[in-house]
Amino acid sequence: MKPLIIATGDLSKKNVALVLGLYDLMITQRKAKNAAQEYLASEYIQHNPTLPTGAIALGEAFTEFAATHPKLRVEVHRIIAAGNYVWAHVHFINIFSNEANDRGIAGVDIYRFDDNGKMAEHWDVLQAVPDPDTSANTNGMF
C-alpha cells in the first residue's frame, strides 16, 4: 500500500524516504543487518523495551525475529516528518501467526535523525489490533 505522506520541505521528504527504505530493507527484504548498517547511526538509542540499544544489536535481534516470523510484513498507513523527526503509523501483519486472518499489531514508530542523515534514536508504541466485533466503533484502527 502507498502511505499518506505528511511532509513539507526537501529534508523532511528525504527523511520519509529513508524510513520507508528502512522498512523495505529490514522487513520486506529481510536484510536486517544490512538495513541497520545503511540507515542507523552506530550509537542508535533504542527505547523499545524489548530490544537492546545500538544499531548492530538491532540488526541481530531483528534477524532472529524475522527467522521465527516468516510471513511478517509491514504496511505504512501514514507518515509525518518535520525538523529531524519522522513518525510512522504502521501495521505489522503475520506477527502472531502465519495465517491470513492474523490481525497483527498497530504501531507508531518515532525516529530522530542526526546531522548525517542517519537514524539516531527510536521510540515506539505497539498495540495488538483487537477483534473488530468488539470495537465501540466501526472505523478500524487505521
Next chain:
Amino acid sequence: MKPLIIATGDLSKKNVALVLGLYDLMITQRKAKNAAQEYLASEYIQHNPTLPTGAIALGEAFTEFAATHPKLRVEVHRIIAAGNYVWAHVHFINIFSNEANDRGIAGVDIYRFDDNGKMAEHWDVLQAVPDPDTSANTNGMF
C-alpha cells in the same frame, strides 16, 4: 512538563497549541464535555476501538472515565505537526491505579484537523509501560 515541539509554520504551531489545549481542558481540568465542544468537529471520527465515534460521545465517555480515574494525568513528551496533522507522544499516568508508582500507558495520539481548525479524526496506539527491570535496554519508553 514542557513537551518538545516539532513544528514549523504558523498553522502547525497553532494546531500544536490546540492539541495541548485539548489535553489541558479534557484531562487536567477534567472538563471533557467542554473540551469536546471547543476543539472537536461534531462529526469527529474515532478510531480508538474502545471509544464510540463522534464528539459528543467522546465528551460523555471521557467524563465517565475521569470519574473512575481521579488522579489521571497526561504528560506530553514530544509533539509533531505538519499539514493538517498533529501527532503527540504521551504518557497517561494513574490509569491503572491511584498510586504514585503507577507506570501508566504510553501512547501516540494522531489528530487530523479540518479546514475550520477543529479536530476531525483521531487514531491512537496505546501500550502499558513495562517494569523497567524487565527491559532489554535502560533508555525508558520516552
